[in-house]
Amino acid sequence: MKTKLSVAIASLLAVPFSVVAEEVVHTFAPVEVNATSIKKQDKTAISNVLKTADTAAALSDEPGVNLQTGGGVSSLPVIHGLSDEKVKIVVDGMQILSACANHMNPSLSYVNAATVENISVMAGITPVSSGGDSIGGTIAVNSLTPVFASGNENLHLSGRVSSFYRSNGDTLNSTVSAAIANQHFSLGYDGTLSSADSYRDGRGNRVRSTQYESMNHTLTLAAQGYGQTVVLKAGQQAIPHQGFVNQPMDMVGNRANFVNFDHQGQFDWGKIESRFFWQNTTHEMGFFSPEKTGVMPMETEGSNLGYSVKAEIPVMDKHKLRLGNEMHNFKLNDWWRPVPASVSMMMSGNSFINIKDGRRDRYAVFGEIESKWDAHWSTLLGLRYELVKTNAGNVQPYNTSMMNQPDVIAAKAFNAQPHERTDHNFDVTALARYAVNDNGAFEFGYARKTRSPSLYERYTWGRTGMDMMMNGFMGDANGYVGDINLRPEIAHTISATISLQDGKNKQWEAKLTPYYTHVEDFIGVIPTTNGITTATTANMGGATGANIALLQHANQNAELYGIDFPWRVNVMDNQYGRANIKGIVGYVHGKIKNTGNSMYHIMPLNAKIAVEHSLGGWNSAVDVQLVDRKTQVDSLRLEPKTAGYTLVNLRSGYQWNFIKIDAGITNLFNKYYSLPLGGVNFSEWKANGRVGQINLPVAGMGRSFNVGVTLEY
Numbered sequence: 001m002k003t004k005l006s007v008a009i010a011s012l013l014a015v016p017f018s019v020v021a022e023e024v025v026h027t028f029a030p031v032e033v034n035a036t037s038i039k040k041q042d043k044t045a046i047s048n049v050l051k052t053a054d055t056a057a058a059l060s061d062e063p064g065v066n067l068q069t070g071g072g073v074s075s076l077p078v079i080h081g082l083s084d085e086k087v088k089i090v091v092d093g094m095q096i097l098s099a100c101a102n103h104m105n106p107s108l109s110y111v112n113a114a115t116v117e118n119i120s121v122m123a124g125i126t127p128v129s130s131g132g133d134s135i136g137g138t139i140a141v142n143s144l145t146p147v148f149a150s151g152n153e154n155l156h157l158s159g160r161v162s163s164f165y166r167s168n169g170d171t172l173n174s175t176v177s178a179a180i181a182n183q184h185f186s187l188g189y190d191g192t193l194s195s196a197d198s199y200r201d202g203r204g205n206r207v208r209s210t211q212y213e214s215m216n217h218t219l220t221l222a223a224q225g226y227g228q229t230v231v232l233k234a235g236q237q238a239i240p241h242q243g244f245v246n247q248p249m250d251m252v253g254n255r256a257n258f259v260n261f262d263h264q265g266q267f268d269w270g271k272i273e274s275r276f277f278w279q280n281t282t283h284e285m286g287f288f289s290p291e292k293t294g295v296m297p298m299e300t301e302g303s304n305l306g307y308s309v310k311a312e313i314p315v316m317d318k319h320k321l322r323l324g325n326e327m328h329n330f331k332l333n334d335w336w337r338p339v340p341a342s343v344s345m346m347m348s349g350n351s352f353i354n355i356k357d358g359r360r361d362r363y364a365v366f367g368e369i370e371s372k373w374d375a376h377w378s379t380l381l382g383l384r385y386e387l388v389k390t391n392a393g394n395v396q397p398y399n400t401s402m403m404n405q406p407d408v409i410a411a412k413a414f415n416a417q418p419h420e421r422t423d424h425n426f427d428v429t430a431l432a433r434y435a436v437n438d439n440g441a442f443e444f445g446y447a448r449k450t451r452s453p454s455l456y457e458r459y460t461w462g463r464t465g466m467d468m469m470m471n472g473f474m475g476d477a478n479g480y481v482g483d484i485n486l487r488p489e490i491a492h493t494i495s496a497t498i499s500l501q502d503g504k505n506k507q508w509e510a511k512l513t514p515y516y517t518h519v520e521d522f523i524g525v526i527p528t529t530n531g532i533t534t535a536t537t538a539n540m541g542g543a544t545g546a547n548i549a550l551l552q553h554a555n556q557n558a559e560l561y562g563i564d565f566p567w568r569v570n571v572m573d574n575q576y577g578r579a580n581i582k583g584i585v586g587y588v589h590g591k592i593k594n595t596g597n598s599m600y601h602i603m604p605l606n607a608k609i610a611v612e613h614s615l616g617g618w619n620s621a622v623d624v625q626l627v628d629r630k631t632q633v634d635s636l637r638l639e640p641k642t643a644g645y646t647l648v649n650l651r652s653g654y655q656w657n658f659i660k661i662d663a664g665i666t667n668l669f670n671k672y673y674s675l676p677l678g679g680v681n682f683s684e685w686k687a688n689g690r691v692g693q694i695n696l697p698v699a700g701m702g703r704s705f706n707v708g709v710t711l712e713y
């Protein structure tokens with residue numbers, strides 16, 4: 001039985017960081033010009049289920065992708081040194097912006113890795129049809145697609161139960177999927193439940209505030225016929241708690257609902273896809289565990305409403321024209337309820353209004369033409385325009401006491417200004433590919449990409465050390481304030497890819513992708529002060545020599561360059577099975593040109609090597625990850641340096657009819673190491689009495705024994 005669900009099972013067998021997988025399940029407009037540094041990676045993501053429920057973490061084996069870690073299910077992918085909302089992330093075509101001052105609920109936190117069917121990563125140069133509102137690459141995640149009965153089936157029933165357990169942190173992740181369908185209609189349900197305690201590092205110490213619990217439910221209704229497919233998905237997510245080791249606060253509740261409608265149609269003149277989606281989140285921060293204590297309720301409500309219409313029209317034999325129109329409206333309210341004066345004078349009185357009635361509305365149109373000129377040459381040219389309007393209402397501090405004077409003055413100044421801003425953003429993509437023959441190809445291209453500032457970057461205004469610290473989404477425990485006059489950031493990227501392969505016997509392949517990006521008006525930071533540094537230095541504010549840096553979002557010039565080098569060699573193919581050795585080398589350098597400073601969160605030189613073996617139902621591998629010491633650090637953010645490390649993982653799986661069993665050991669030698677993109681360990685600093693600088697990096701997970709079982713019918 002070849003169903004989408006068995007595709008999901010097959011993906012369990014698939015190997016991580018495969019450079020061979022090129023098939024795209026998503027049926028609309030695959031980019032056939034295998035564009036420069038576009039990597040399509042499918043069905044491999046879930047191979048990592050033994051490691052994590054975190055969908056972002058499932059991406060960490062992709063060339064060019066690293067992870068900025070925070071909460072257990074809320075990591076942020078970094079592509080070629082650009083992270084968070086600088087990267088475009090779409091889940092089933094929906095773009096969901098973080099409704100949290102600490103970006104605790106990014107798009108990928110709403111989907112469990114176990115229900116992901118395929119992921120495509122477009123690093124660097126992105127076709128305009130899948131870009132917009134970003135300067136990094138695009139990550140498109142598709143969850144399980146509906147199942148229909150095949151030609152000779154009247155009724156199709158399928159189901160899957162899958163669970164894995166990880167000893168470190170007592171992590172349990174369970175998934176149930178079921179579907180009933182005939183040839184025209186399909187009804188499906190997917191549910192996931194995952195929970196973890198705080199994990200232990202390689203020295204056996206508990207890493208505070210890394211525990212979580214998360215639940216997802218999705219109902220899918222679909223119909224197909226006459227060349228048309230409609231899919232309606234509706235779902236709910238709840239995260240009752242999630243610790244954030246590198247943030248002052250933890251998540252004490254995140255509830256989200258969504259409705260996503262998609263239509264794909266094939267007509268004589270071409271294809272069309274229309275989508276409509278709505279999503280809303282209520283988010284609350286506070287404290288829930290003895291691992292990090294305090295009192296400070298903070299609430300956020302966000303909603304996303306959008307549609308897109310895309311058409312693909314063949315023109316003569318050689319060209320495909322794609323036209324599209326999109327809208328995305330984002331609404332945000334962020335307020336912090338007061339506490340009794342007996343608990344804190346500073347936070348008593350009124351609600352602190354961080355962002356009121358925030359709006360970020362985007363309207364986009366694009367046109368793109370893909371041409372296959374002859375057996376060798378193909379090109380892709382695209383132009384995209386976006387109108388982005390942002391706005392926010394008036395704000396207020398907790399109270400007007402002496403301690404809050406920086407806020408009283410700042411609120412007055414903020415409220416006196418007009419808040420509405422309008423940006424006109426243009427993106428351009430130009431790509432060419434020359435295929436020599438089966439044995440290689442050369443691709444090169446240029447992209448101009450634009451992103452308007454987020455509401456948190458433009459409209460946060462608080463000026464006490466504490467408010468500023470609450471508005472940090474970098475995991476560095478520094479204090480941040482917005483700037484209403486921020487301009488959109490514009491990235492110019494040039495990139496090339498040389499791919500070589502053994503076209504005849506498929507015994508080996510390698511791809512080398514160097515890239516260079518210059519960013520005009522990069523949204524970075526400059527030092528700032530709140531006028532009363534001495535008063536707040538004692539607890540957690542102050543511009544110099546204090547526990548944290550006070551920073552303001554600011555437009556700067558920046559440059560990034562680097563290289564991705566994935567490769568694979570087949571070393572055995574006989575009666576003892578098939579074995580591959582494969583790897584990736586990644587390097588990125590990022591600099592703020594105004595200051596000569598390193599960019600924040602730049603991954604050190606790193607490499608991955610895997611030896612994989614398959615025989616019958618068996619699949620086994622040894623993975624080795626090597627990371628150099630981190631010396632490129634952002635001194636402005638007091639970013640800690642980290643030591644180099646090597647991690648070894650083992651895994652093996654056996655598939656027998658409808659049962660699959662996986663087992664593995666991650667961090668086999670129980671190596672103690674610091675996460676280069678994990679920020680600082682705020683939780684430990686706080687537990688130890690807030691003494692001195694917060695400069696301890698967050699330790700990665702120690703050894704874990706993992707086991708998983710999947711049943712499918």
Ligand SMILES: [Cu+2]
Nearest residue numbers: 100102104285
């Ligand atoms: Cu939050």
